[in-house]
Amino acid sequence: MELDKHYNPAAVEDKWYQYWMDKGFFDSVPDEREPFTIVIPPPNVTGVLHMGHMLNNTIQDVLIRKARMEGKNACWVPGTDHASIATEAKVVKMLAEKGIKKNDISRDEFLGHAWDWTNKYGGIILEQLKKLGASCDWKRTRFTMEEELSNAVTSVFIKMYRDGLIYRGTKMVNWDPAGKTTLSDEEVIFKENNGQLFYIVYPFTQDTIDACHPSEKGLMVATTRPETLMGDVAICVHPEDERYKHLIGKTVIVPMVNRVVPIIADDYIDMEFGTGCLKVTPAHDENDYRIGEKHKLEAIDVLTDEGKIHERAGVYVGLDRFACRKQIVKDLDEQGLLNKTEQIKNTIGHSERTDAVIEKKISTQWFVNMQEFMKRYPEALSDVMNDEIQFHPSKFKNTYKHWLENIKDWNISRQLWWGHRIPAWYDKDGHMVVAENEAEALMQMQSLRADITLDELKQDVDVLDTWFSSWLWPISVFDGFKEGDKKDFNYYYPTNDLVTGPDIIFFWVARMVMSGYAFTGKKPFSNVYFTGIVRDKQRRKMSKSLGNSPEPLDLIAQYGADGTRMGLLLSAPAGNDILYDESQIEQGRNFCNKIWNAYRLISGLTTCPDAQVSESIKASDKLASDWFEMRFQLSVNAIHNDFKEYKLSDALMSAYKLVWDDFCSWYLEMVKPVFGEPMSETTMQTVKNKFEKVLALIHPFMPFISEELHHALHEGKPEKALIVSEYPKAKEISVDIKDNALVLISEIRNIRNNKGLSPKLGFDLIVNTSEVDAYKTWEGIISKLANITSINYNAAKPENCISALAGKDELFIPFEEEIDEAAEQKKVEEEIAYLKGFLKSVDAKLSNEKFVANAKPEVIEKEHQKKADAEEKIKKLGGA
């Protein structure tokens, strides 16, 4: 059968994926083998595959496939996350397009729409992963909102509440006016902003003017947020500030609302900033809130949930906060109360999901008491620091430590409908119980008030932060919270590796570690591999709005899944951002093509019984095979080391070079028969065996092409599919072949290139060496690969010849045509000069007493060796 010149991934990928699925190779059930477990970072249920997912899941697939081939019971659990705020926003938008407002329908109706949406789109991303080759155990697919996982969330909430780790409290929280919900601190992204600092005059009251110098008309305050002025309840200065000391205790008038407020003192104030006077708005700023509490000031919230001016403000009611800012500045200016405006750089918090500018707001919410949590489960920090849980790369330990040591309480309630509803019930008198369900809640309530009935109970309207379910993922996917049979949980947990981006180290990684120790007493995983973030060539993050992200499935269609996987992996050392460049994917595709053509070569050769092949060819073939075996073993060991350190791109590079350089460029060229001649059956079998082992080695990286060729090498009937074949093991190198001959071949090729001589022109060769045998065995191969007609050893330099060094050995190529002796001589002299310089530095070292006294013996030995080698080379070159 004639094979295509180019590898065609489309023709094989779906076939093999289906084959693996049909044979159940991805499925895992507990047995006596060692488990190897990965839980997928569950993608957003409304999401579609992007480059980050591609990278992340390729890495997981590499790890899981290697483990599977190593005979472990490999289990990769897939699933999706309900992504409360993101999904709700999408559903709201979808409804709006149909003319339905969220407020006009009931909670149940809304949830109906949300589930419809989820059922329709929720599986898309998982289907896309299949195109990439992801070998997940699809039978285990989980969803954070499904019943079992929801039960887990409820039971954890109740347990933590009873253990005093969850409380309901009123504090200043982050408010997202677009999402209309509170957010945790982690969901607020600070961005630099070109802001304006407005200098506003607050006129003194008559009393103040009477008491002070009459020339003073008022106090000047600098603020970036004039629109919150209606919520001002005091002006604060530093107690030591000479400018204002005499005014402490006096009063000023808040413009626009004419409220009389006191001038107070607090050493929190930075005298250098602005005018040294701070307008205190306890309802809208964290620090102001603290000052307000300390000085017992009222907090007046002047904003609505939508971020508009509230009736409480008295003026500008209904105006958007930013429109109000413009308007109030204009009005103040007209009244002569705006002194000046300055440009400043400040940072402003934005919602991670909606990008809306966050408002600080006092609100009653549910919190996890993190300080207490860490006091009870200190392993969450210590086991990362002592590498019981290893981070790759380890630099993220610093970040992790810093966050945990400065941890704040976690706001877990969200004013949304899509999510796990908080299991708390209230009666009309404000009593509250936390319970598994309504019936349980009623029973608890009855112990407080015997006559209470079910319809008097109201469940908390809020849902929980999505991460409050995600942090249970490694436990909940194995039903670790479920009563009864814990076979899966006991077998698979703790999991082995987690692969994720550093951007969710706090959101998710840290919290999974915490939940692991809190709810199972064990770590959730042993290794965390932090991928980089996929960026474009200009280092910009890939994003929809920038339009700089390629469509992953198009890439796969164009370059093949294997090529795409390899392109991503090659440029992605752990923790480094990857700068996406299509040429990398192209490199992956080219590599597939290279492998494909190696197969084409082999499959096109004819064979004959060994007896029909000359002894010298048989010997050369044997030598070549042994040499490749050595290279193979070296590579396998290097790859295993790289895997141990989670250097996947290095491992892949080793495999790449083994295939391209050692297998194709050297080995196949060595054993390739003269055109039209057959290959001995033994050699063919050996080559196929080697090829097969190479395919096994690359299978975790490039599963499709390797499986395809593995089957092809066995005429479609291999003993086992490659996906479940044995992965080459690291072991001691059992072959030691001297391969100076390869250096010699390269040197001869180099000479041809430099002199512009055709490869078709045969050379006679003289090699002067002390290791004649090391070349003699290679003679057949040297002749073939360097087109040499005769080889002689340790002969005198001929009259007219080209000379060169190959390692320590000298070679001459006699030449009939005239040779530019002067140029040849110059080259030799340059070489001698370099070697002499080198020798001098080595001598200097060896004659340095302190070096000889301090350096390790092996280092000194090395220097002696260098000296000897350099001297020998110089002698060969005639430099004496």
Add this chain to the structure above:
RNA sequence: GGGAGCUUAGCUCAGCUGGUUCAGAGCAUCUGCCUUACAAGCAGAGGGUCACUGGUUCGAACCCAGUAGCUCCCA
């Protein structure tokens, strides 16, 4: 403002506990080749005072200090 990290060939990165046959890899570049497995290829080659300045040391890309630039995290 606080913390962490980075700065090695044109690009992306390796360089473990300091020892110049370690300054390396891949890609890109250049030269010569359509040598019947592969031009998505073959054979070669040229690129770097390891950010800068000092210091420690017999010896520094590697350790220390300072300077400059960049990135990330936290407030």
